[in-house]
Amino acid sequence: MDLDLKARSVIVTGAASNIGRAIALKFAEEGAKITIADLDVESGEKVAALAKKAGAADAQVIKTDITDLDSVENLFDTVAKTFGTVEALVNNVGWDDLMFFTQTTPELWQKLIAINYVGLLNCTKVALAHMVPNGGGSMVSISSDASRQGEPREAVYGGLKAATNSFMKTIAKENGRYNIRCNCVCPGVTVPETTEETSENSMWKEKDAMFTEDQFVAIAKTLPLKRIGKPQDVANAVVFLSSNHVAGYITGQVLSASGGYSMIG
Numbered sequence: 124m125d126l127d128l129k130a131r132s133v134i135v136t137g138a139a140s141n142i143g144r145a146i147a148l149k150f151a152e153e154g155a156k157i158t159i160a161d162l163d164v165e166s167g168e169k170v171a172a173l174a175k176k177a178g179a180a181d182a183q184v185i186k187t188d189i190t191d192l193d194s195v196e197n198l199f200d201t202v203a204k205t206f207g208t209v210e211a212l213v214n215n216v217g218w219d220d221l222m223f224f225t226q227t228t229p230e231l232w233q234k235l236i237a238i239n240y241v242g243l244l245n246c247t248k249v250a251l252a253h254m255v256p257n258g259g260g261s262m263v264s265i266s267s268d269a270s271r272q273g274e275p276r277e278a279v280y281g282g283l284k285a286a287t288n289s290f291m292k293t294i295a296k297e298n299g300r301y302n303i304r305c306n307c308v309c310p311g312v313t314v315p316e317t318t319e320e321t322s323e324n325s326m327w328k329e330k331d332a333m334f335t336e337d338q339f340v341a342i343a344k345t346l347p348l349k350r351i352g353k354p355q356d357v358a359n360a361v362v363f364l365s366s367n368h369v370a371g372y373i374t375g376q377v378l379s380a381s382g383g384y385s386m387i388g
């Protein structure tokens with residue numbers, strides 16, 4: 124199926140690692156011009172090299188801290204100069220440290236809010252300033268199944284991802300008139316094949332940082348599709364939603380790509 128993404132300019136935040144990396148590489152297969160916006164430039168450059176090999180029209184890395192509005196403005200201004208325009212944005216950066224709410228501290232809440240929510244606001248604000256005058260665009264934000272049904276040890280993060288879903292729906296309603304579509308994709312547990320596919324700051328840098336092998340087996344058993352998610356499972360959904368050609372009438376939606384963990388009617 125032709126997604127009509129050839130030579131389209133796409134920014135993927137957090138693309139130096141795991142899910143963002145897979146999204147960048149999937150856009151590469153479609154021949155897009157890819158900007159990897161991440162704190163970790165070294166890992167980002169490895170993804171950019173792979174993206175060029177996989178068929179990207181071009182690929183660049185721009186060191187970006189999404190929690191800093193000036194840094195995000197620099198990202199979009201640089202992309203406008205190098206690739207001419209920004210047609211699609213994937214808000215992929217996110218972070219969590221699993222623990223029960225009673226174990227969390229106000230310092231941890233602030234860090235979670237900055238990375239998972241303020242970063243999204245910064246990127247959306249600047250993206251709209253570019254996309255409205257450009258005549259349209261697509262935004263896909265990576266949320267989580269933790270946003271949809273509550274998840275023990277993810278209280279603050281899950282709440283912020285629920286806020287992400289609601290925020291993107293409002294942005295979709297406010298900006299449909301400008302031909303801008305906004306959707307969310309919710310992964311479940313989604314694990315890189317090797318630690319080579321992660322960046323320095325990745326939640327998955329240590330193989331058992333999040334879950335033990337026994338826990339992975341137990342999680343897989345609970346899923347209707349009986350396996351843990353791969354980053355490519357999420358990337359396929361994101362690239363589909365980013366394509367105006369095949370998803371041009373889809374906006375304000377929240378789609379789980381999680382092996383059936385959440386089933387929301």
Ligand SMILES: NC(=O)c1ccc[n+]([C@@H]2O[C@H](COP(=O)([O-])OP(=O)(O)OC[C@H]3O[C@@H](n4cnc5c(N)ncnc54)[C@H](O)[C@@H]3O)[C@@H](O)[C@H]2O)c1
Pocket residue numbers: 136137138139140141142143160161162163187188189190214215216217218219238242265266267268309310311312313314321322323324325326327
């Ligand atoms: N992997 C999962 O199981 C899972 C499940 C549900 C939702 N998600 C969501 O999917 C997205 C990607 O998760 P992942 O597992 O690939 O994460 P990851 O930790 O492997 O990678 C995140 C990337 O974001 C970058 N980053 C972190 N803070 C940044 C900042 N302030 N500015 C710019 N870059 C920054 C890191 O350098 C890293 O390269 C996140 O939004 C996450 O919440 C992941």
